[in-house]
Amino acid sequence: MQHVEPSIPKAGQPGPRASALSRFFDSDLWYSFTRSKVTMLAGFVTLLYALGALLAPWIAPNDPYDLTKLTLWNSNLPPMWLAQGNPEFPLGTDDQGRCVLSTILYGLRISLGVGISAVAISGVIGIALGLISGYVGGRLDAIIMRIADVQLAFPAILIALFVDGTLRGMFPNAAREASAFWILVIALTLAFWVQYARTVRGSTIVEKNREYVQAARVIGLSSFTIMRRHVLPNVLGPVLVIATINLGLAVLTEATLSFLGVGFPPTEPSLGAMIQIGSRFLFSGEWWITLFPGIALAVLVLAINMLGDWLRDALNPKLR
Amino acid sequence: MLAFIIRRLLQSFFVIMAVGLLAFTLFRFVGDPVNQLVGQDTSVEDRERLRTALGLNDAVPVQFVRYMWRAVQLDFGLSYQFKQPVMQLIAERFPATFELALVALFLALAIGIPMGVYTGLYRDSWLSKTFLATSLVGISLPTFFIGILLIFVFAVQLKMLPSFGRGQVVDLGFWNTGFLSRSGWLAVIMPAITLGLFQMTLIMRLVRAEMMEILRMDFIKFARARGLKNRAVHFGHALKNTMVPVITITGLQFGSIIAFAIITETVFQWPGMGLLFLRGVQTVDIPIMAAYLMLIGVLFVIINLIVDLLYFAVDPRIRSAAKATG
Numbered sequence: 001m002q003h004v005e006p007s008i009p010k011a012g013q014p015g016p017r018a019s020a021l022s023r024f025f026d027s028d029l030w031y032s033f034t035r036s037k038v039t040m041l042a043g044f045v046t047l048l049y050a051l052g053a054l055l056a057p058w059i060a061p062n063d064p065y066d067l068t069k070l071t072l073w074n075s076n077l078p079p080m081w082l083a084q085g086n087p088e089f090p091l092g093t094d095d096q097g098r099c100v101l102s103t104i105l106y107g108l109r110i111s112l113g114v115g116i117s118a119v120a121i122s123g124v125i126g127i128a129l130g131l132i133s134g135y136v137g138g139r140l141d142a143i144i145m146r147i148a149d150v151q152l153a154f155p156a157i158l159i160a161l162f163v164d165g166t167l168r169g170m171f172p173n174a175a176r177e178a179s180a181f182w183i184l185v186i187a188l189t190l191a192f193w194v195q196y197a198r199t200v201r202g203s204t205i206v207e208k209n210r211e212y213v214q215a216a217r218v219i220g221l222s223s224f225t226i227m228r229r230h231v232l233p234n235v236l237g238p239v240l241v242i243a244t245i246n247l248g249l250a251v252l253t254e255a256t257l258s259f260l261g262v263g264f265p266p267t268e269p270s271l272g273a274m275i276q277i278g279s280r281f282l283f284s285g286e287w288w289i290t291l292f293p294g295i296a297l298a299v300l301v302l303a304i305n306m307l308g309d310w311l312r313d314a315l316n317p318k319l320r
Numbered sequence: 321m322l323a324f325i326i327r328r329l330l331q332s333f334f335v336i337m338a339v340g341l342l343a344f345t346l347f348r349f350v351g352d353p354v355n356q357l358v359g360q361d362t363s364v365e366d367r368e369r370l371r372t373a374l375g376l377n378d379a380v381p382v383q384f385v386r387y388m389w390r391a392v393q394l395d396f397g398l399s400y401q402f403k404q405p406v407m408q409l410i411a412e413r414f415p416a417t418f419e420l421a422l423v424a425l426f427l428a429l430a431i432g433i434p435m436g437v438y439t440g441l442y443r444d445s446w447l448s449k450t451f452l453a454t455s456l457v458g459i460s461l462p463t464f465f466i467g468i469l470l471i472f473v474f475a476v477q478l479k480m481l482p483s484f485g486r487g488q489v490v491d492l493g494f495w496n497t498g499f500l501s502r503s504g505w506l507a508v509i510m511p512a513i514t515l516g517l518f519q520m521t522l523i524m525r526l527v528r529a530e531m532m533e534i535l536r537m538d539f540i541k542f543a544r545a546r547g548l549k550n551r552a553v554h555f556g557h558a559l560k561n562t563m564v565p566v567i568t569i570t571g572l573q574f575g576s577i578i579a580f581a582i583i584t585e586t587v588f589q590w591p592g593m594g595l596l597f598l599r600g601v602q603t604v605d606i607p608i609m610a611a612y613l614m615l616i617g618v619l620f621v622i623i624n625l626i627v628d629l630l631y632f633a634v635d636p637r638i639r640s641a642a643k644a645t646g
Contacts, residue, residue: 150335153620158579165601165609169350252462259464260586262601272462279468279587282476283483291472294465302460 032314042306049300053108060102061090065268071097076286092288094277100288103274104296110270111297114181115250118188119243125189126196127239131227133197134204145201148194156191160253163187164262177265184263188250195242203235237315244311248304255297271297328628332621337388339617343610344387347397348380350606396611401603406611410593415495416486417592420584421577423508424516429570432520436527437559443532455521463580467514467587474510482507484589515584519573526569530562564631571627575620 024030033039052059074097080087091100133141151159164187168176171183207213208231216226255272257263264270266277271293278290354371362370371377375386390396396406439448458466475483487503489496498504534540535558543553582594589595593612600608 146334150338153335153575153624154616155576155579157583158616161582161598161601162609162613165604166346166350168601169346169604169606248460255462256464256583259462260583260598260601262598272464275465275468279471282468282472285476287472287476290468294462294468298457298461298465301462302457305456305460 029314033310036310038306039310042303042310045299045303046307049108049303050112052105053112056102056105056109060099060105061088062099062102064098064103064106076281076289078286079288091292092286094274094289095281095286100274100292103269104271104293107269107271107274107293108296108300110181110264110268111251111254111272111300114184114188114254114270115247117185118192118250118254119247121185122189122191122193122246123196123239123243126193127200127232127235129193130197130200131204131231131235134201135208135223135227135231141201144197148197151194152198156249157253157256159191160187160257161260161262163190164257168262177267180264184254184257187257188253191253192246192250195246196239199238199242200235203238204231207231207234241308241312241315244304245308248301248308251297251304252301324632325629328625332625335621336618339621340388340391340614341384343391343613343617344384346613347387347606347610348376348383350604391611391614396614397607399600399605399608401599401605401608406607409596409608410611410615413591413593413596415497416590417578417581417585417594419498420508420511420515420590420592421574421581423512424577425519425570425574426516427512428516428519428523432523433527433559433566435520436524436562437531437554439524440528440531440535441554451524455524458517458521463514463518463583464587466517467510467584470510470514471587481510483510486591511584511588511590514587515577515580518580519570519577522569522573523566526566527559527562530565531558534558534561568627568631571623571630575616575623578616578619 033043057063074086074089074093075095077089077093077097078085079092079100080090085092089099089101091104093099094103129144133144164183167183167186171179176183204227213226213230216230221229254263254270255275258270258272259276261276264273266273269277274293275290275297278286278288278293281287281289354367354374354376375383378386394407398404399406399409402409435451439451442448471483474481482503485507486498487505487507488501489498489504490500498508540553540557543557548556578594581590581592582598584590585592585594586598597608597612599605600612
């Protein structure tokens, strides 16, 4: 574990910005990124997806949520390069006459939004519990880790399904669709916090016996300050790897839940919900409704997974 | 040895109690069981009478103990939606899920192990690289999308395989099997591939990593020095030693297979437990969810326990470590 100087700039006194950027481009991480063409491709693809999701309202050819523009006249049109295709809908339309490409772009917003929120929230919870568990120890540690043990015995998708089902049970029917976003975020958060907690706890136990932590304790800093300023920066490497891999998993899990019909409603479909809608039309020959969102999802997850693989190797001191 | 087993058993017991508490909380506090059972026009007094009759007015710990006691006797109450005992619903569907999981696991092992051995032995051949690249794609493709692709190619385009259901099922009285008819075997092919693909890539990667590690060890060099044939070294020595982790992971993965069967069963409308559970989640049929949670929990705990004990029996290092620490 490389020791990172806790060089957090003091409040009120902004750190030198340009040098931070140039430091990033000088770093080993950036160097190893530019060394691997596959990783750069994956990074580029991920960036494209992020831009597509962010800019969806401006770059999408149509607005899939504007019910006044939808006509059944335009439903189930094939992609534009086939006979009967319409250049207005490059990848064709679905059963309600929604442009497939536009719905994918808007769906990407939802999928990535849920994924990033879930990864961020579960990350904060997991890191906090891991730090406390590792640093404080004792009975608190035992309780947190027993809960983690029980949960780790089950696959994440199963936990997400249970939480999702329970939360849906607590909401009345009408509120279910409106709160789909947060139901999914909570379900994914509860499914994914364990790994962070486990990893951070492990590294914290190693770090807390190092000299610099003992020194901080000797000069009388509070436990909270030591955890935040001294231990945290040194356990973040593995967390970054888990966060990346979990982002891929979270997007995949959300898609799965939506596909199973317990995620986003078909009126505002995420990628998974689109695939589910389209799968009903496979037999009547309208393959584009399900295939294009599926490919979009698979490429996104593949790119994120490749970034995660690279990050794991790049941050692993054994492989340096 | 005995202390180890007792400690593991106690641990398992606590996990099951924790899962049971969760299932009970779900059953008792999410939605009102009485509202689900009676019609709109039932009077308040009737509802109260039913409430007392069901024991819902007793102290909560009493209710918990009663719930667990019934669960031990496999009584999980009536499904809100089907108005039938949950256990009966699950028992009817269990053979379908079990047979699907069995075929999927068999496929994963029968294809994954040879692929792992090959990629471990010939690391730089183009075939190995193809296998590895495909496995990365296989992991990134969502399970349900693989199923849809298979349906699209083999059912819609080529019209070779059925796209849904179990085919013709033979009733053996206590078990209904799809293994005794041609249509049953045809129907299981695509769901089993969909379900087993992820486990297959996992097993392949595991065997590959283990093979590479073991082939570097001294006893392999010694075996070669003794002049043993490649085949004897690779299969008699190396592969045999990779089997312990493979057995462990396979055992642990069996639980995942059951979990992922939910997705596969939805794609192929396979009439199993997963489909039932999903219908339960969709319609907020709490007794089904709670029962499924309990059963899956017990299944996982038993698998984990068996794997641990097997490990203990197979690997002498763990045995001596346990002896040293008591």
